[in-house]
Amino acid sequence: MEMLPLTLQVLVFPGLLFAAAAGLVTSWVDRMVTARVQMRVGPPFLQPFYDVVKLMIKETCVPAGGARALFLAAPLAGLAGAALASTIIWRAFLARGSGFSGDVIVLLYLLTLPALAVILGSFASRNPLASLGGSREMKLLLAYELPFVLAVLAVVARTGALRLEEILAAPAAATRPSGIIALVVAVLCMQAKLTLVPFDAPEAETELSGGAYIEYSGPPLAVFKLTRAMMLFTMPVFLVAVFGGGIRLGDGVLPAVAGVLKVVGLVVATILIRNTAPRVRIDQAVRFFWGPATLAALVATGLVFVGL
Amino acid sequence: MNGLGDILRHPVGLTIGVPLLTGLIGRLLPRAWRREQGIVAVAGTAVAAMLAWRVFAAGGLMPGAGPWLVVDGLSRFVLAAVATFGFLIALFSLGHAAVPPVAREYYAYLAWTVGIACGAVLANDLILLLVLWGLLGLTLYVMIGLSGPDASAAAKKSFVIVGGSDCLLMLGIVIVWLLTGSTRMNGPVLPFTGGLTYAAFLCFAAAALAKAGAVPVHSWVPDCGEKALAPVTAFLPASLDKLLGIYLLARVTRGMFAPDACMNLVLMAVGAVTVVAAVMMALVQHDLKRLLSYHAVSQVGYMVLGIGAGTPLGLAGGLFHMLNNAVYKSALFLCAGAVEEKAGTTDLDRLGGLARAMPATFATCLTASLAISGIPPLNGFFSKWMVYQGIVQSAGAAGPVWVVWLAAAMIGSALTLASFAKVLHAVFLCKPAAGTDLREAREVNWAMRAPMLALAAVCVLFGVLAVPLPLRTMILPAAGGDTPMIGVWWSGTATAMMAAAFVFGLLLYAVSRAGRARECATYVGGEIVGASAAPAASVEVTGVDFYRTIEEMQPLQSIYAAAGKKLFDLYDVGTSVLFYFVEALRKAHGGVLPVYLTWVLAGLLILVWRLAQ
Structure with missing residues (x-):
């Protein structure tokens, strides 16, 4: 791992290109499962790649009167955040305790960068529908961040560690009642973080015609799609790292496969939720995350302190 | 000598x-x-x-x-x-x-x-400190009052709260003098032996927190921020008073007293409540300067949390945050001043679309907004991250309650981001509301631009090069030596990596020629909006009401309603109580000369009658 310079790591493996490729494959799985649920055949394996490449060769339109530089830079900032987050998480699996890494607080902040990019990009569009979408994305972030932070802190409280390697060295959180509750909360928050149904109010095709993304086209839209794909893969990996003992590489094939299966399990859970739930209004989402979800996360944290 | x-x-x-x-x-x-x-x-x-x-x-x-x-x-x-x-x-x-x-x-x-x-x-020397502290209250009063008769109430309020806390400072000094017989600040550390020591510490802490503007002695800051001149707010409540208040708190907790777990708990509770309560108020403001002032209060919470954590890392984080806050908060107030000068208002409902007309102001405001919201790799993130680590370190001493403080601090950070998203949208990005003409707005002159851009540059510099620049030269010596981090954030390396990914994206743009983008009209459901002489005001989104859904949720709605009635303002509650008792005396002072003369005559008669006896 240490053979590669850090620039290559963030750009190729385990950063940008790796996460993007894995994310596009994940999105193919998503589309396949969705198709099967809806009695359709589903797209070919490379369809997500074709979609991105096609957008890349399309013309870019910037909205008249908008903040052009911010409009074009916002997708890149989100991409950079997702790439760095992916690099840090995978380095915890691959290069345990050596050199550059990060802790869970850093990761929590880095993983909000893609959402922030969407918000700033939509505001720079100078379109009322985009503004509303951006504001919903912001409210959604406010909503899920509280239970998500509490769920992660339940693990920090158990292990007393902030560094991902130290959390990985401890027994997996999800083997205990507190960890299971925290994981369930975190999965629901992940659904919102990925703005998947039922928490897709920021895009809401039927009301806002794409909302936050309405003015985006061509390469900037491709970058947004790529970032979303990266998050679709990186978020489950992050949850597996924090709650599920991570992906153990270097201890033989079986543990590695088990780790990957955990990620696949979370992805499938996400897809099933998205295919079986209707969209909730943004105020319902806020109420849900600040109410029952936060309460459950607090219960999980409380259980940690009584030793469960 | x-x-x-x-x-x-x-x-x-x-x-x-x-x-x-x-x-x-x-x-x-x-x-x-x-x-x-x-x-x-x-x-x-x-x-x-x-x-x-x-x-x-x-x-x-x-x-x-x-x-x-x-x-x-x-x-x-x-x-x-x-x-x-x-x-x-x-x-x-x-x-x-x-x-x-x-x-x-x-x-x-x-x-x-x-x-x-x-x-x-x-x-x-504590007496010297007291005298200078009092004089600062006086200059604060005068400088707020400079912006005209509108500001006199705000000036009075500030003087009463800050001056009132001077009395507590005096009381604290008297107690310390009684206990030690000395008024030196670098004398022996006072152990918490009895109630008097606690009283003295709380007096000092209250004075420091009133100066810095923490809840519940914060209410002078929003009033001052709204009414005073922008540079006055940028200097006094936003930077200088934070520096002084937190300086005093740090000096008192480090050099004079050794706070025990109980006192640290009090400080951290004050800090966490300050962070969340003030930022929730900021979220629903309609005036740019008032909104910024609530953030000036909210940020104090992080500093108090850091110092209250009672660990070297927390103290260093608190001090670093004090410095960072002074940088980005004064930058933000200077932006508000620039916007006010060019647009003639700070009412968020009437602003909009200034990003193109005022690019330097927008760049400063964007950088400072992201910094105050703790977005990596800017300076606000680094100091908040240090404070968080301090809170985690304090885990052993205070039981499970640290999770609540940490979660409050982190959600406070997200709420700060939300509130600044609204600012950026309403001031710089959205279309101006119907009936507002901002086409004449231009960028401000260089005397104003230079300090703003310098402060924005410091936001980036202190974040990316946090360890070699501010921490090693200023913060760690101030906090009493090197302290190992328990988390990991190599800000320089991480920034370089993010920059690499960003440049990669730029190359993608270059290859696909996204730079030569065509300008298109915005798409609003296929409707033509705002083109006619009377723009359709109903489809304009200024951003002011972005968080209406949150505002109208119970129990938040009731809390906001109570805050609207100033039930959480110690000053207003205090004056109501005071006026209830002195109402009778007020009535006697009607300013009517015959009434006064009657009183004088009556007094004279009583005197004569007494003397005659």
Whole structure:
């Protein structure tokens, strides 16, 4: 791992290109499962790649009167955040305790960068529908961040560690009642973080015609799609790292496969939720995350302190 | 003991003396020489800032002033910060159109404030500190009042709250003197042996928190921020008073007392409540300057949390956050001043679309907004991250409650982001609301632009190079030595990696020729919107009501309603209680001469009657 310079790591493996490729494959799985649920055949394996490449060769339109530089830079900032987050998480699996890494607080902040990019990009569009979408994305972030932070802190409280390697060295959180509750909360928050149904109010095709993304086209839209794909893969990996003992590489094939299966399990859970739930209004989402979800996360944290 | 001359010749003495003299010169110049008064103030504060940095670099106490002044890791870094902010604000004021009408008083009090604040930071004697602290309250009162009769109520409120806390400071000093027989600040550390020590500590803490503006003694900050001139707010409540208040809190918790778990718990509770309560208020404001002021309160919470954590890492984080906050918060207020000058208002409902007209202001505001929201890799993230680690470290001492403090601090950060998303949208990005004409708005002049851009650059610099620049040279010496982090964030390396990914994206754009983008009209469901003479106001989104859904949720709605009635404002509640009791006396003072004469006559009659007996 240490053979590669850090620039290559963030750009190729385990950063940008790796996460993007894995994310596009994940999105193919998503589309396949969705198709099967809806009695359709589903797209070919490379369809997500074709979609991105096609957008890349399309013309870019910037909205008249908008903040052009911010409009074009916002997708890149989100991409950079997702790439760095992916690099840090995978380095915890691959290069345990050596050199550059990060802790869970850093990761929590880095993983909000893609959402922030969407918000700033939509505001720079100078379109009322985009503004509303951006504001919903912001409210959604406010909503899920509280239970998500509490769920992660339940693990920090158990292990007393902030560094991902130290959390990985401890027994997996999800083997205990507190960890299971925290994981369930975190999965629901992940659904919102990925703005998947039922928490897709920021895009809401039927009301806002794409909302936050309405003015985006061509390469900037491709970058947004790529970032979303990266998050679709990186978020489950992050949850597996924090709650599920991570992906153990270097201890033989079986543990590695088990780790990957955990990620696949979370992805499938996400897809099933998205295919079986209707969209909730943004105020319902806020109420849900600040109410029952936060309460459950607090219960999980409380259980940690009584030793469960 | 050296003579007065020696003290005055020494850089430490000069740092205090030069601004005081500058203020005096400015005051003596004719009223009409407005430009010259500004130049004198800029020059004087520039000299003071240079001297302060010389003191910072050299360290060491000047001979002769031993018991009175102290130059140590903590005071010299705060000194340098105070003097530098004084200079930047003076420079900004030189270009700000709202200053000239009151130039003589404004610049004089600005320079005097710098001098007195430098003295207060260096003071090692509690009596000296008390006197200077009181004088600062006075200059604060005068400077808020400068922006006209509108501000007099805000000035009075500030004076009552800050001055009232001076009484607590005095009480604390008396108790310390009773316990130790000394008024030195660097004397022996007082152990918590009895109720008196607790009382003394709480008195000092209350005075420090009132100056810094923490809940529940915060309510002067929003009023002042809304009514006072923007550079005054940028200087006093946003940077100087934070520096002083948190400086005092740090000095008291580190050098004078050794807070136990209970006192730390009190501090952390105050910090966490301050963070969340103030940012929730900021979220629903409609005025840019008032919104920023609530953030000036909210940010204090992080500093108090850091200091209250009681660990070296927490203290260092709190001090770093104090410095960072002063940087981005004054930058934000300067932006507000620039916007106010060019658009004529700070009402978020009436602003919009200034990003193109004022690119430098927008860039500053964007950077500072992201910094205050703790977005990596900017400076606000680094210091918040250190505070969080401090809270995690305090876990052993205080039981499970640290999780609540940490979660409150982190959600506070997200709420800050939300509130600044609204600011950026409403001021710079959205279409101006119907009936507002901002087409004439232009970028501000260089005297205003330079300090704003400099502060924005510091936001980036102190974030990316946090460890080699501010931490190693200023913060860690002030906090008492090197402290290992328990988390990992290599800000420089991480920034380089993010920059690499960003550049990669730019290359994608270049290859696909996204730079040569075509401008298209926005798509609003296929409707033509805002093109006619009477723009359809109903489809304009200013961003002011972004968080209406949150505002209208129970129980938040009731809490906001109570806040609207000023039920959480100690000052307003206090005055109502006071007026309830003195109402009868007020009625007697009607200002009607015959009534007064009747009272005098009645008194005279009673006197005569008594004497006759």
